[in-house]
Amino acid sequence: MEKYTPKKDLVRKLSEYAKGVFTHKTLERVKSCGDFMQHLTNLEMNAKKVHRSNSCGNRFCPLCTWNKAKKDAIMLAVLMQAIREQEEQEFIFLTLTAPNVTGAELKNEIDQFNHAFKKLFDRRNVKQVVNGYVRKLEVTYNQERFITRDMYKRAKDYYDKRNLKEGDHNPNYDTYHPHFHVILAVNKSYFTSRDYLKQEKWLEMWRECMNDDSITQVDIRKVRSSEKSENGAVLEVAKYSAKSNELYASQSVFEIFYRALKGRQLLTFNGLFKEYVKKYKQDELDQYKKQDENEYTHLLTSVWKTSKYENLLRRLSVGEFEEYNKKFKDLEEFDDLN
Template identity: 30%
Template sequence: MKIIYEDLPVIHDSGEILQDTTDWRTFKLKSTAVSHAMNYTDEVRSERILDCGSLLAFGVSNSGEKRLIKAYFCKDRMCPACQKRRSLVVFHQVKDVCLSLQSEYKSTQYLLLTLTVPNVSAADLSDEIKKMNKAWASLSRRAEFKKSIWGWFKALEITHNKKTNTYHPHFHVLLAVPAKYFKGQNYINHSRWLELWQLAMKNDYITQVDVRRIKPNPKRSGSTIEAAAAEVGKYATKPSDYIKKLSKDRYVADPTVVGELAEILKFKRLIAFGGRMKEHYQKLKFDDVDSDSVDLVNVFGESDQVDAVVLQMYKWNIGLKQYIS
């Protein structure tokens, strides 16, 4: 639900430092580091990331509860703040798709399948991702797969190995299966998943896949569905791979890794739904998370509204490195 706040009194220039459940300050510092690193290869993207989140507007209740209602997000795939917002959208889309599927097929259970390939150089990464997507399309069309799997959600993740300066692309795949899958003749065991992935990739050097049944996380409140969504609602890249903390107020990003990943991820689809999960995704008419039009302000799962009494504006203060009202 989008709430209209135009009639509320506006607070600004109060000198108040932003306090919120989201650590906006750290995201801004990390985004600034990525912007500086990007400046070596793409000044336009660098400026856009630097401007990201410079102004945040919150509806604030009498008790001090805040809800973000307006902000400029650059939506660049290398921006840590926008990555986090996208991951929240993915989490809640996957969760709601699973809930919708479960309402129709109550016996649905979930598996997390992780498909890997050997590490590759930056020069080979783009082609390797294309091969992986082609291989997944081939695997998911197999009769064996279709007999066993009701639906799926696939997300690409890329990690960087600093020691070897190579990249590790891999898929996190959420599989929806009937409860009888685990005891029926259509069960696919670990060794068979590995064989299927090797065949699809046409690569015998692949030595491991991981497949496991998803169960509620004792450290996280919520259902099995929320646990499943949390497993796949992650960054496409890990900012910790290329951002280093130098002090409380300063982060630095590796310009080479930032530049390589920025170029490789450009225009690539990072997530996809299939089977019955795709049917329910389409029925729910969600935004395309991979698109630049996705709404990163009204993120699902945040309070739909607060009993706001004021609209409070916070601006990023470069000198103080804080959001100040």
């Protein structure tokens, strides 16, 4: 349960921040999220699968967003494999950004992003080559007062241009950075076709659609068919819209995130991806799912007591053993999502 405990701590933080924001009923549900959990496991406890849990389903809940991200990652990996094989598609990973904004500007900026995205994908030359996409809205928050070594290394050019070095005041302190991560499906022939869109073209179009000449970057790369490359794209799109250390940085930061993100569609499917989500939900893509090869012999019951889980492990009865060891799908992989 070592992975759950820190998340359960965050649930407590969220319940404090959300007092004046959530309704009483929602707040009570969130507070008790993950208080009771059962995992199927074995004596060594090296394989675990959620059997039952009380979860609140709130999109700001650290436990529920973590679980959803894992499920989304599994689904996306299946969708990509199926689309690659059945539709003979290749994938492109696109990241669309703009300069940081203040908390007061965030909500409008996300509206602007949505609007600009629609404009971009309505363009004739884009429509012509993109057969579908999956898009994730992510917002990061910059809470460093001073430029750290890591930040400097990651954006050396940016700081050098502004004559800034490690330890200087961070010009983006207390700002928000909304951006889109997108996986595009294109025909195999796209990369050698006349309709191929270069990175500079994407940048130019994104600037026009956002109506913002200060945008200097659009990141676009081909997703190679290796597992590593594909998983990288999948994890970027599946992961949470807000990192927990940022979302719960303070009461006011939480409220800004909340007002900007509530009611929004965070993960969007279009074209081939939309079609294949339907197939996935109707179990038509089961052949692409990994089979769970584990054998479950025990049941672990965990109950949250103030600051930690109390665990009880017991052996499954013969009947339970047979019932729970029918070949499972949806392995709990993508455990590298923390």
